Amino acid sequence: MSGDLLECIEITTAEPVQHSVIWLHGLGATADDFVPAVPELGVPEDLGVRFVFPQAPIRPITINNGYAMPGWYDITSLDFTKREQDVTGTQESAAHINRLIDREIERGIPANQIILAGFSQGGAIALYTGLTSHHRTAGVLALSTYLPLDEQVFDDMKQRAEPSDDRTELPIFFAHGTHDEVILLTYAEQSRQKLLENNFSVEWSTWPMPHSVIPEEIKAMGQWLRERWGR
Numbered sequence: 001m002s003g004d005l006l007e008c009i010e011i012t013t014a015e016p017v018q019h020s021v022i023w024l025h026g027l028g029a030t031a032d033d034f035v036p037a038v039p040e041l042g043v044p045e046d047l048g049v050r051f052v053f054p055q056a057p058i059r060p061i062t063i064n065n066g067y068a069m070p071g072w073y074d075i076t077s078l079d080f081t082k083r084e085q086d087v088t089g090t091q092e093s094a095a096h097i098n099r100l101i102d103r104e105i106e107r108g109i110p111a112n113q114i115i116l117a118g119f120s121q122g123g124a125i126a127l128y129t130g131l132t133s134h135h136r137t138a139g140v141l142a143l144s145t146y147l148p149l150d151e152q153v154f155d156d157m158k159q160r161a162e163p164s165d166d167r168t169e170l171p172i173f174f175a176h177g178t179h180d181e182v183i184l185l186t187y188a189e190q191s192r193q194k195l196l197e198n199n200f201s202v203e204w205s206t207w208p209m210p211h212s213v214i215p216e217e218i219k220a221m222g223q224w225l226r227e228r229w230g231r
Contacts, residue, residue, distance in 0.1 A: 004096075004099075005099055005100070005103065006054040006055055006056075006057075006096050006099075006100065007031065007054070007055045008031060008052050008053055008054045008055065008100070009031045009032055009035060009052075009053040009055075010050060010051065010052055010053070011035065011038050011050070011051040011053075012048065012049070012050050012051075013038075013043045013045075013047060013048060013049045013050075013051075014045065014046055014047060014048040014049075015048050016048050017048040017049065017050045017107075017108075017109065018047065018048045018049070018109070018113060018229075019047070019048070019049045019050070019109065019113045019114070019115070019138075019229055020049070020050045020051075020052060020104045020109045020113065020114045020115070021049060021050070021051045021052065021114075021115045021116075021117055021141075021225070022052045022054065022097060022100050022101065022104070022114065022115070022116050022117065022126075023051060023052065023053050023117040023118065023122070023141075024054060024056070024072065024097070024116075024117065024118035024119070024121075024122025024123070024125055024126055025053070025055075025056065025070070025118075025119060025122050026118075026119045026120035026121050026122050026123075026144075027061065027069070027070070027071050027072070027075070027120060027121045028061075028064075028069045028070060028071070029070060029119075030055060030070060031053040031054060031055040032053065033053075033119075034053060034119065034213075035051075035053060037213070037218055037221075038051055040215070040218045040219070040222065041218065041221060041222035041225060042219075042222040042223075042226065043222070043225075043226075044226070044231050047229060047231060049229075050104070050109070052100060052104070054096070054097070054100060055070060056070040056071055056072050056093070056121075056122070057070070057071070057072075057093075057096075058070060058071075059071045059073075059074065059089065060074070061074055061075055062074055062075060062076045063075045063076060063077060063078065071089075071121060072089065072090070072093040072121045072122060072124070072125045073085075073086040073088075073089030073090045073092075073093055073121065073124075073125075073148070074086040074089050075121075078182065078183075080146075080184075080187050085148055085149055087149060087152075090124075090125065090128060090148050090149055093125045094125060094128055094129045094132060094133070097116065097125060097126070097129045097133075098129060098133050098134070098135070101114055101129075101133065101135050101137065102135075105135075111135040111136055111137055111138075112136060112137065112138050113138055114135070114137045114138055115137065115138045115139050115140070115141065115225065115228060116129055116130050116137055116139075116140045116141070117140070117141035117142075117143070118141070118142065118143065118145065119143040119144055119145065119213065120143070120144050120145055120182065120183065120211065121145070122145075123141075123142040123143045123144065123145030123146075124142075124145045124146060124147065124148045125148075126140050126141065126142060126145075127140055127142045127145065127146075127147045127148075127172070127191075128147065128148055128149065128153065130170055130172075131147070131153050131157065131167060131170070132153060132156065132157075136167070136170075137170070138171070138228055139170060139171035139172065139173070139224075139228050140170065140171070140172050140173070141173045141221060141224070141225075142172060142173065142174045142175070143175050143176075143213060143217070143221075144175070144176055144177060144180055144182075144183060144188075144211055144212070144213070145176075145183060145188065145191075146183060146187045146188050146190070146191040147191040147194065147195065150191060150194050154194070154198050157198070168198065168199040168200050168201075169201075170200065171201070171203070171224075171228060172195065172200060172201070172202045172203065173203045173205075173220075173221065173224045174188070174191075174192055174195075174202050174203065174204050174205070175204075175205045175206070175207070175217055175220070175221075176188040176189075176205075176206050176207075177206065177207055177208070177209035177210055177211060177212065178206050178207065178208050178209070179208060179209060179210045180209075180210055180211045181210055181211060182210075182211040183211065185206070192204055203224065205217070205220060
């Protein structure tokens with residue numbers, strides 16, 4: 001399954017394309033979920049950015065009584081202290097995103113001009129892929145989410161320990177709602193703390209919102225993206 005290319009919606013702001021953003025939706029959503037956010041990001045009119053919105057595979061989700069829906073991995077509980085993480089689903093989805101990174105590189109966009117972004121489950125896969133991919137990308141936008149399989153991620157990074165690929169230099173924009181009832185703020189803070197303990201620099205923001213995205217957050221995301229693009 002991981003060798004197949006996911007179906008995607010693509011939006012290009014201008015030609016020639018110089019940057020790519022691969023943006024992952026949340027559980028049960030569809031590829032077009034964050035398409036309306038693109039005009040709100042303030043991308044300069046003369047800057048060519050390809051936004052790639054992949055569609056997650058359909059899979060049964062335990063917490064939803066096994067109902068099949070678009071999802072990047074299975075979830076057994078919203079209580080992170082009791083849930084069993086879906087290692088296979090997480091790794092398969094990361095492989096899908098790595099294939100999309102490969103395609104962007106084949107289309108002429110270097111890895112260091114590709115940003116991974118995602119909301120909720122999609123943000124978890126964006127973070128996981130950004131930290132584990134064999135490609136060194138330009139950064140990660142992690143929205144209302146957390147880092148899955150964190151112990152494995154950091155153990156693997158320490159074992160690789162390649163000076164030429166210091167992944168701790170990966171820019172990370174990490175944002176969360178203080179009223180999030182799906183992924184509690186505590187869980188996001190725990191992921192942030194572990195990233196800091198492993199020498200990552202995290203741009204952290206919170207807003208008084210539930211499990212959602214608000215205009216103020218999109219504005220901050222746009223500013224962070226333009227900084228990555230030198231604009």
